[in-house]
Amino acid sequence: SPTWMKEDVTYRILNYTPDMLQADVEEAIARAFQLWSSVTPLRFTRVYSGQADIMISFAARFHGDFYSFDGPGGTLAHAYPPGSGIGGDAHFDEDENWTKFTTYSVFVLCAFLGYNLFLVAAHELGHSLGLSHSNVFGALMYPIYMAVDTRNYQLHQDDIDGIQALYG
Ligand SMILES: CC(C)C[C@H](C(=O)NO)C(=O)N[C@@H](CC(N)=O)C(=O)NCc1cccc(N)c1
Numbered sequence: 001s002p003t004w005m006k007e008d009v010t011y012r013i014l015n016y017t018p019d020m021l022q023a024d025v026e027e028a029i030a031r032a033f034q035l036w037s038s039v040t041p042l043r044f045t046r047v048y049s050g051q052a053d054i055m056i057s058f059a060a061r062f063h064g065d066f067y068s069f070d071g072p073g074g075t076l077a078h079a080y081p082p083g084s085g086i087g088g089d090a091h092f093d094e095d096e097n098w099t100k101f102t103t104y105s106v107f108v109l110c111a112f113l114g115y116n117l118f119l120v121a122a123h124e125l126g127h128s129l130g131l132s133h134s135n136v137f138g139a140l141m142y143p144i145y146m147a148v149d150t151r152n153y154q155l156h157q158d159d160i161d162g163i164q165a166l167y168g
């Protein structure tokens, strides 16, 4: 599978979801990148203009590529494997409710607040780095989202093995 042929990879946040504070979006994305940089030689640098390797955006329905989003639920986001142009880019479905909380958060009394952006971003960035889905239940790259406590989230060994097979 394709990988970035360099250790320094740039990313740019093109727009924001109205569901969260911009600072919380930026922190969720930065923490998601840190998960992967902590187990690879990769370094991620945020840029604020021009072309970045990984362009991050929120959009709904048709958004200019061949994979339109589907409204609330269903597909939450998608990301392209490493490459030029759209390669590496990650798109998040704006019709989802994005949050920094998880159902384990003390702030959540009962209602399901939505999808944790850090968790989904960590999964999507796995794709942006070249990982495909895992069949290991509990792995970050498992195809189905599971709300877990994200306060001190650790990559599953399967995720570490996968990314180190590409960049170790
Ligand atoms: C065929 C793909 C475009 C599906 C899409 C996905 O895998 N994106 O990476 C997706 O949004 N899958 C949903 C499946 C679902 N609605 O349960 C998902 O939760 N993926 C994100 C995710 C986030 C965090 C953890 C895990 N394991 C999966």
Ligand SMILES: [Zn+2]
Pocket: 123, 127, 133, 143
């Ligand atoms: Zn996925």
